[in-house]
């Protein structure tokens with residue numbers, strides 16, 4: 320039985336992955352504060368992103384998986400929003416804070432196929448399922464011959480599309496597969512230097528109302544400082560690039576003690592042009608590292624190069 324006045328109410332999407340993430344947060348919060356898991360309510364909230372099959376880039380991008388949860392948070396219907404950090408837009412809604420990131424799972428993307436053991440083994444012209452412009456560009460760079468077909472929906476839906484033969488291969492975040500207990504579905508791990516993950520991939524972020532100290536204090540023990548630094552840097556890089564272009568972006572953080580090395584890449588949609596750079600510094604400067612890298616990438620690509628994609 321859920322108590323009439325729960326210790327906290329956490330809000331999540333209803334996909335199996337989102338629910339698994341919400342349950343993890345529920346467990347960690349109950350352990351951190353010595354309360355029964357049942358005293359932490361999980362409220363399932365449907366988001367616009369759950370209600371459409373169109374490609375994210377076509378319908379306004381990231382905020383779609385978080386907007387309704389953010390609103391429930393601001394309305395006081397929930398107290399803590401649980402998000403996949405990579406789905407959270409860089410500009411947070413007014414009144415919302417994202418102070419905590421749980422320890423990052425595997426940051427890489429995996430290659431999945433029921434017929435071949437790696438992307439190099441796909442037959443000429445094979446269909447590759449993805450609706451991510453980043454993944455499509457990275458795949459086209461390696462294999463310009465492949466045909467990219469849309470693959471929207473949650474992880475289960477995409478695994479089913481693969482099983483149904485809609486495409487011969489796809490790519491998914493290892494983190495999501497692992498959290499679903501589906502890690503064995505990965506056919507091969509993709510080299511993260513070649514297939515740079517999405518900024519903030521693999522990390523769960525917790526949102527609270529700005530200035531709501533009670534819930535900020537409640538979630539604080541769940542924060543993982545190295546993950547926080549990496550995500551801060553990656554999101555700062557993305558914030559610089561977001562406004563200026565609709566182009567695929569990858570990021571890769573490496574932490575070595577109190578040093579953070581951030582690599583980033585922007586690609587053309589066809590993957591044939593790419594700009595890569597790297598900035599390093601103290602973890603305490605994570606935000607500045609990300610901003611600096613974003614600016615370096617913008618400078619390298621040039622506004623004219625970026626402008627060509629804005630109309631696509």
Ligand SMILES: NCc1[nH]cc(CCC(=O)O)c1CC(=O)O
Nearest residue numbers: 403405491492494495520521522
């Ligand atoms: N875009 C959907 C999404 N959002 C977060 C993850 C995976 C889990 C994570 O990155 O934390 C996924 C699925 C995927 O990209 O394979």
